[in-house]
Amino acid sequence: xxxxxxxxxxxxxxxxxxxxxxxxxxxxxxxxxxxxxxxxxxxxxxxxxxxxxxxxxxxxxxxxxxxxxxxxxxxxxxxxxxxxxxxxxxxxxxxxxxxxxxxxxxxxxxxxxxxxxxxxxxxxxxxxxxxxxxxxxxxxxxxxxxxxxxxxxxxxxxxxxxxxxxxxxxxxxxxxxxxxxxxxxxxxxxxxxxxxxxxxxxxxxxxxxxxxxxxxxxxxxxxxxxxxxxxxxxxxxxxxxxxxxxxxxxxxxxxxxxxxxxxxxxxxxxxxxxxxxxxxxxxxxxxxxxxxxxxxxxxx
Amino acid sequence: xxxxxxxxxxxxxxxxxxxxxxxxxxxxxxxxxxxxxxxxxxxxxxxxxxxxxxxxxxxxxxxxxxxxxxxxxxxxxxxxxxxxxxxxxxxxxxxxxxxxxxxxxxxxxxxxxxxxxxxxxxxxxxxxxxxxxxxxxxxxxxxxxxxxxxxxxxxxxxxxxxxxxxxxxxxxxxxxxxxxxxxxxxxxxxxxxxxxxxxxxxxxxxxxxxxxxxxxxxxxxxxxxxxxxxxxxxxxxxxxxxxxxxxxxxxxxxxxxxxxxxxxxxxxxxxxxxxxxxxxxxxxxxxxxxxxxxxxxxxxxxxxxxxxxxxxxxxxxxxxxxxxxxxxxxxxxxxxxxxxxxxxxxxxxxxxxxxxxxxxxxxxxxxxxxxxxxxxxxxxxxxxxx
Numbered sequence: 001x002x003x004x005x006x007x008x009x010x011x012x013x014x015x016x017x018x019x020x021x022x023x024x025x026x027x028x029x030x031x032x033x034x035x036x037x038x039x040x041x042x043x044x045x046x047x048x049x050x051x052x053x054x055x056x057x058x059x060x061x062x063x064x065x066x067x068x069x070x071x072x073x074x075x076x077x078x079x080x081x082x083x084x085x086x087x088x089x090x091x092x093x094x095x096x097x098x099x100x101x102x103x104x105x106x107x108x109x110x111x112x113x114x115x116x117x118x119x120x121x122x123x124x125x126x127x128x129x130x131x132x133x134x135x136x137x138x139x140x141x142x143x144x145x146x147x148x149x150x151x152x153x154x155x156x157x158x159x160x161x162x163x164x165x166x167x168x169x170x171x172x173x174x175x176x177x178x179x180x181x182x183x184x185x186x187x188x189x190x191x192x193x194x195x196x197x198x199x200x201x202x203x204x205x206x207x208x209x210x211x212x213x214x215x216x217x218x219x220x221x222x223x224x225x226x227x228x229x230x231x232x233x234x235x236x237x238x239x240x241x242x243x244x245x246x247x248x249x250x251x252x253x254x255x256x257x258x259x260x261x262x263x264x265x266x267x268x269x270x271x272x273x274x275x276x277x278x279x280x281x282x283x284x285x286x287x288x289x290x291x292x293x294x295x296x297x298x299x300x
Numbered sequence: 301x302x303x304x305x306x307x308x309x310x311x312x313x314x315x316x317x318x319x320x321x322x323x324x325x326x327x328x329x330x331x332x333x334x335x336x337x338x339x340x341x342x343x344x345x346x347x348x349x350x351x352x353x354x355x356x357x358x359x360x361x362x363x364x365x366x367x368x369x370x371x372x373x374x375x376x377x378x379x380x381x382x383x384x385x386x387x388x389x390x391x392x393x394x395x396x397x398x399x400x401x402x403x404x405x406x407x408x409x410x411x412x413x414x415x416x417x418x419x420x421x422x423x424x425x426x427x428x429x430x431x432x433x434x435x436x437x438x439x440x441x442x443x444x445x446x447x448x449x450x451x452x453x454x455x456x457x458x459x460x461x462x463x464x465x466x467x468x469x470x471x472x473x474x475x476x477x478x479x480x481x482x483x484x485x486x487x488x489x490x491x492x493x494x495x496x497x498x499x500x501x502x503x504x505x506x507x508x509x510x511x512x513x514x515x516x517x518x519x520x521x522x523x524x525x526x527x528x529x530x531x532x533x534x535x536x537x538x539x540x541x542x543x544x545x546x547x548x549x550x551x552x553x554x555x556x557x558x559x560x561x562x563x564x565x566x567x568x569x570x571x572x573x574x575x576x577x578x579x580x581x582x583x584x585x586x587x588x589x590x591x592x593x594x595x596x597x598x599x600x601x602x603x604x605x606x607x608x609x610x611x612x613x614x615x616x617x618x619x620x621x622x623x624x625x626x627x628x629x630x631x632x633x634x635x636x637x638x639x640x641x642x643x644x645x646x647x648x649x650x651x652x653x654x655x656x657x658x659x660x661x662x663x664x665x666x667x668x669x670x671x672x673x674x675x676x677x678x679x680x681x682x683x684x685x686x
Contacts, residue, residue, distance in 0.1 A: 003532050010524035017521065123352050125545050125577040146556055215521060220552045221545070221577045223353050229519040264525035270487065270515040
């Protein structure tokens with residue numbers, strides 16, 4: 001039973017990070033039907049920003065949790081700015097181009113950002129300060145749930161709840177939903193679509209930054225390439241849950257995290273990815289739009 | 301208005317001229333390169349990870365080749381010909397390694413030092429074999445590269461995984477006296493090779509049991525599930541086959557989960573980058589690495605030269621790369637030409653004094669007399685375990 005709980009929680013914490021990144025993919029897809037391949041790189045840039053901030057504040061001798069909180073906030077702002085800029089440079093000029101064009105532009109952006117960080121920082125792995133202390137009251141649960149796992153899970157839940165509130169009840173959230181339903185119609189009734197798209201990129205990017213800083217301080221190291229696999233897995237999670245659907249991305253992330261964790265625990269980590277992608281294939285066979293995606297009639 | 305018009309025309313014309321100028325220079329350069337391959341220079345390609353996250357494995361080899369070439373050139377070159385080093389980056393990726401090999405072959409280079417990683421070397425070797433290029437690697441330890449007998453053009457100055465995995469396993473059972481071993485690898489040619497030979501050695505030794513044998517995906521977001529599994533298996537030692545990024549992630553997560561058992565790894569982990577990234581968690585980690593003859597005079601001199609020229613201590617595989625460069629240039633000198641058959645024969649018959657001892661190569665291409673030792677991280681540095 002304890003072993004089950006261990007795997008359950010490690011899957012949960014991994015899954016919540018996948019979900020945080022997957023939200024960015026799914027929100028952008030929901031609004032402009034673009035798969036933003038540069039999103040993984042935004043996550044990586046978030047982690048690097050966190051490292052720089054953490055390095056500065058550690059030198060000033062701040063307490064670890066305060067540093068973590070500030071690092072997360074600064075990384076969110078910085079990544080948000082990157083997301084905004086990427087959209088303006090790489091996607092906005094191509095908004096009315098054939099759908100393949102922005103996709104290729106996205107891949108280009110991803111390669112550019114990776115190499116830019118590699119050249120500006122270093123190709124080596126960098127140690128990331130472990131900002132999550134082992135809290136005393138967690139001692140008895142430590143055998144199956146570490147403090148950093150708990151913090152990742154709690155932060156993800158809070159962030160996702162806030163996002164849900166934002167989408168459901170605020171003016172901008174409503175405008176986002178309207179744009180996702182029908183961009184032209186939203187424009188006709190006076191929604192500033194450009195602004196909505198920018199906001200989507202900023203929010204998606206800052207969520208990825210939260211995931212980036214949390215995982216980096218959990219794993220204790222980063223390099224310019226971490227965004228690739230994380231992005232790939234998160235994209236899988238978004239498709240699994242139904243791309244375009246926000247609750248779908250959250251569910252997809254968790255399902256993927258658990259699948260990987262249990263496959264490793266009960267079968268073999270050799271087959272971790274096999275099981276993850278097998279699940280994806282199965283779900284897409286029986287529910288082509290993903291777990292929570294809406295089945296839409298296609299115009300032919 | 302008119303003045304501006306004239307100015308811009310002049311500007312365009314000048315830019316055009318510049319471009320023409322560049323074009324001419326490039327042509328001259330390629331002419332020069334063609335000439336070098338045939339007449340007054342001996343070009344040696346140095347291929348391996350020179351950028352990317354595994355650059356710390358490959359750059360020391362480039363430095364070693366440059367140092368040896370400098371020394372040889374200072375003495376008048378080989379048979380009156382100057383040695384020139386041509387670096388080629390593969391980032392330790394098989395797909396880039398084949399590109400690098402094709403490029404070297406098309407530049408008519410027929411002597412190569414490299415590649416660095418086993419997977420990349422394996423991918424590049426068929427291209428070199430077809431083009432009759434001699435390849436000496438300082439660090440590609442995959443057993444089959446030499447032992448399969450498929451590549452008569454391949455030599456190396458390091459021992460191979462079968463020996464290395466065994467060294468780690470024997471250290472674990474005979475020195476650490478562990479009883480249950482979890483073996484983890486990164487599913488790559490190199491890591492899995494080490495892991496499998498360690499497993500075979502443990503099964504033959506019969507003193508310790510292999511309780512877990514698993515591969516992980518390199519670059520994963522989190523390895524806590526596999527760490528839980530190690531913990532659950534009751535292992536009292538972990539043997540890891542693979543490179544340093546995964547090793548440091550696993551050791552960090554093991555310590556996070558309160559699992560403090562010996563961690564024995566390979567020469568992919570015996571690099572300073574590992575200690576830098578894992579920080580305090582690296583302390584106490586064991587890694588096998590090529591045996592170093594600390595009191596070898598050539599070794600000492602090579603390190604001094606490196607400090608003088610590059611201002612730092614040399615990195616991973618530097619002595620092996622230095623030995624490879626010396627062996628190759630010596631063989632060319634003895635053969636009297638860069639002819640494939642003559643150089644290969646000279647490598648197999650002529651002894652050379654190198655930082656890894658006095659070596660020549662056996663019929664399969666492995667250097668005779670090189671082996672592995674076990675090192676441990678103590679106070680942020682790898683030290684030989686006696």
